[in-house]
Amino acid sequence: MAKFDKIETLFAELYKYRNLFSALFDKRMFSIQEEMVLPLVDHDTEKLERLAAFDLLFRNQGQISLDSRLQEFFEEFLEVDETVHVLYIQENLNQIKKNQSYYLKENQANKRDQYLVKIKKHLRGINQITLQNVKTLRSNTDETYKTETNFEIKKEKLTDVRNQRDALEGVIKAVERVLQDDLFFKTAADAELQLIIHRLRRTLNDSIHNLIEIQQQIIEYLNLIEKRVQVVEKVLRLKMLRDKHYLKEQTNFYRMVETNRDLPLKKSEGFRTRLSIQDLLNEEEKQKLILKVRNKLKNQKLLEQNIAGEISDEAFSSQEKIEDTINLHALKRIFMGKNQDLFSFVMNHQFPKEISTSQRIRLYCRLASLFEAEFVFTDETDKFGNLEYALIYPVLTSKQAATQSSQNL
Amino acid sequence: MIDSSYRTAEIFDILSKGQFICSNAIDSQRRHLYEYVEENFEDLEPKFREIGYQLEDGNNYYYFSRPNESNQNVENKIEKALRWLDILAFFTSYRKDLCRGARFKLFDILNQIDINLALKEQLTDLQKRSTSGKNYQEMLNDLIKEMQKEGFVDLENEMEQTWKILDSWDYMEKMVMAVNIQDGENQSNELD
Numbered sequence: 001m002a003k004f005d006k007i008e009t010l011f012a013e014l015y016k017y018r019n020l021f022s023a024l025f026d027k028r029m030f031s032i033q034e035e036m037v038l039p040l041v042d043h044d045t046e047k048l049e050r051l052a053a054f055d056l057l058f059r060n061q062g063q064i065s066l067d068s069r070l071q072e073f074f075e076e077f078l079e080v081d082e083t084v085h086v087l088y089i090q091e092n093l094n095q096i097k098k099n100q101s102y103y104l105k106e107n108q109a110n111k112r113d114q115y116l117v118k119i120k121k122h123l124r125g126i127n128q129i130t131l132q133n134v135k136t137l138r139s140n141t142d143e144t145y146k147t148e149t150n151f152e153i154k155k156e157k158l159t160d161v162r163n164q165r166d167a168l169e170g171v172i173k174a175v176e177r178v179l180q181d182d183l184f185f186k187t188a189a190d191a192e193l194q195l196i197i198h199r200l201r202r203t204l205n206d207s208i209h210n211l212i213e214i215q216q217q218i219i220e221y222l223n224l225i226e227k228r229v230q231v232v233e234k235v236l237r238l239k240m241l242r243d244k245h246y247l248k249e250q251t252n253f254y255r256m257v258e259t260n261r262d263l264p265l266k267k268s269e270g271f272r273t274r275l276s277i278q279d280l281l282n283e284e285e286k287q288k289l290i291l292k293v294r295n296k297l298k299n300q301k302l303l304e305q306n307i308a309g310e311i312s313d314e315a316f317s318s319q320e321k322i323e324d325t326i327n328l329h330a331l332k333r334i335f336m337g338k339n340q341d342l343f344s345f346v347m348n349h350q351f352p353k354e355i356s357t358s359q360r361i362r363l364y365c366r367l368a369s370l371f372e373a374e375f376v377f378t379d380e381t382d383k384f385g386n387l388e389y390a391l392i393y394p395v396l397t398s399k400q401a402a403t404q405s406s407q408n409l
Numbered sequence: 410m411i412d413s414s415y416r417t418a419e420i421f422d423i424l425s426k427g428q429f430i431c432s433n434a435i436d437s438q439r440r441h442l443y444e445y446v447e448e449n450f451e452d453l454e455p456k457f458r459e460i461g462y463q464l465e466d467g468n469n470y471y472y473f474s475r476p477n478e479s480n481q482n483v484e485n486k487i488e489k490a491l492r493w494l495d496i497l498a499f500f501t502s503y504r505k506d507l508c509r510g511a512r513f514k515l516f517d518i519l520n521q522i523d524i525n526l527a528l529k530e531q532l533t534d535l536q537k538r539s540t541s542g543k544n545y546q547e548m549l550n551d552l553i554k555e556m557q558k559e560g561f562v563d564l565e566n567e568m569e570q571t572w573k574i575l576d577s578w579d580y581m582e583k584m585v586m587a588v589n590i591q592d593g594e595n596q597s598n599e600l601d
Contacts (some may be wrong), residue, residue: 151504231586232501232505235501236502238494238588239498241590242495247491250590250591251588256588257483257486258486261474261475262473263425263472264427264472264559264577265490266427266485266489271425
């Protein structure tokens with residue numbers, strides 16, 4: 001693995017590709033395709049390879065990202081870190097304790113000074129990290145509650161934030177205890193160390209206050225979520241009961257609604273108001289309105305007169321019907337050829353369709369009246385049921401008369 | 410003085426139709442009206458009480474009740490309350506954290522309907538009366554419009570079809586929360 005041997009070369013490299021690093025940092029939340037950053041390195045993939053070889057970049061299957069150390073470095077310095085590092089403080093505290101022990105056991109003055117410098121460095125570290133952590137925690141709390149849309153995840157994340165907060169409080173208290181109880185810090189003679197301790201104490205004090213507030217905020221958010229959970233459960237439970245038709249039996253829903261007198265639950269009621277007659281008489285504007293309405297009414301009547309009635313639906317459906325009629329002339333012709341009285345003929349004739357007796361009787365009358373001239377009405381009558389009818393015969397043509405008379409002879 | 414009686418009339422107009430005056434209404438006029446009611450609650454309440462309407466202070470919203478009314482159409486009320494329950498259940502099935510102040514998009518719900526059969530069924534049930542020949546988008550749109558008419562949601566962004574849940578949503582939830590359910594234990598006691 002390639003390594004920078006001087007800070008200058010590392011910085012020169014970082015500076016040279018500052019656009020690339022800044023772009024990668026801005027998009028650190030997403031996966032970035034190599035092609036997207038190629039313009040920033042003059043379309044030279046070898047440059048990317050070189051940076052990757054120095055572990056400044058991380059390349060994987062065409063995707064590219066900042067090395068995690070660089071990312072943390074940037075995040076810390078730009079104070080945009082999104083994770084809470086409780087362990088960092090603990091680590092610093094451990095280092096302080098270790099160096100303190102070395103310091104107390106060391107007899108050489110210049111070596112003691114070195115330990116003291118380290119202690120100061122770690123104290124400053126704690127100061128910075130604590131402030132950063134508290135800030136991050138606060139924004140995480142709000143952000144989680146406001147932006148996380150998945151209900152279950154939201155709850156879990158907030159519980160997580162609460163645990164982080166508790167851990168952070170624990171560490172801060174531990175640091176405070178060390179500063180307060182340890183003889184080494186209480187009796188510190190070094191002016192710079194005193195100043196650092198003083199600042200750290202104030203920071204820790206502020207942080208604790210902030211953490212208390214954050215805790216209240218988290219509890220409030222969790223309570224809100226808890227309330228929502230209750231509402232959600234109730235709604236779904238009632239819906240389930242409703243769908244199974246248990247709502248009336250197992251709940252007081254119906255009774256509750258019955259006694260409810262709230263307007264939103266009712267159909268809205270309209271109000272009828274009358275016009276003031278005094279106003280109608282006195283106000284010019286209203287009189288104009290009356291005339292307007294009057295005109296309108298007149299027009300309406302005229303319009304009404306002009307309008308044809310609606311075309312009924314029946315008009316659109318076809319009304320074809322098949323009616324059976326009997327060709328009376330054809331019937332007469334057949335009768336003329338028969339030697340039978342009209343009534344018996346009509347009663348016995350086979351029609352293509354079955355015809356009722358009363359229709360046959362009607363037919364008999366119609367034939368008799370229609371072809372009166374061609375029939376012979378005898379004085380004889382016969383009976384059909386309770387009807388009495390005249391015996392009617394066709395008028396014999398001369399030819400028929402001849403054959404008939406010959407038959408008689 | 411003219412201003413205040415005008416306001417009173419406006420408030421009466423809205424509330425007597427069974428609507429709400431919400432603190433988070435989209436319309437700024439309505440929000441101002443809310444503030445006005447909030448500031449003058451002490452004066453307004455007896456005025457309305459005199460004519461038989463009780464001005465009710467919900468949680469960030471106001472509405473009327475009629476304490477002295479006897480012959481109410483019970484059947485209609487139950488029908489409406491049941492419908493609210495169905496609607497609440499529908500929106501809750503869509504997203505559990507929907508409550509006052511939340512926003513939702515028509516198309517987000519449509520996407521959910523696509524992949525959630527229970528949601529699809531609930532919507533069809535809700536719009537049974539007028540479902541003939543309508544697609545899910547139209548049904549959902551009708552449902553949301555109905556909620557808008559009753560004053561529970563309002564359109565925030567027309568282009569994106571973003572709707573905002575108004576404070577009055579709490580009224581429906583409160584109603585549901587006030588219902589007592591007999592649990593299995595009580596029931597068996599009663600049976601004994």
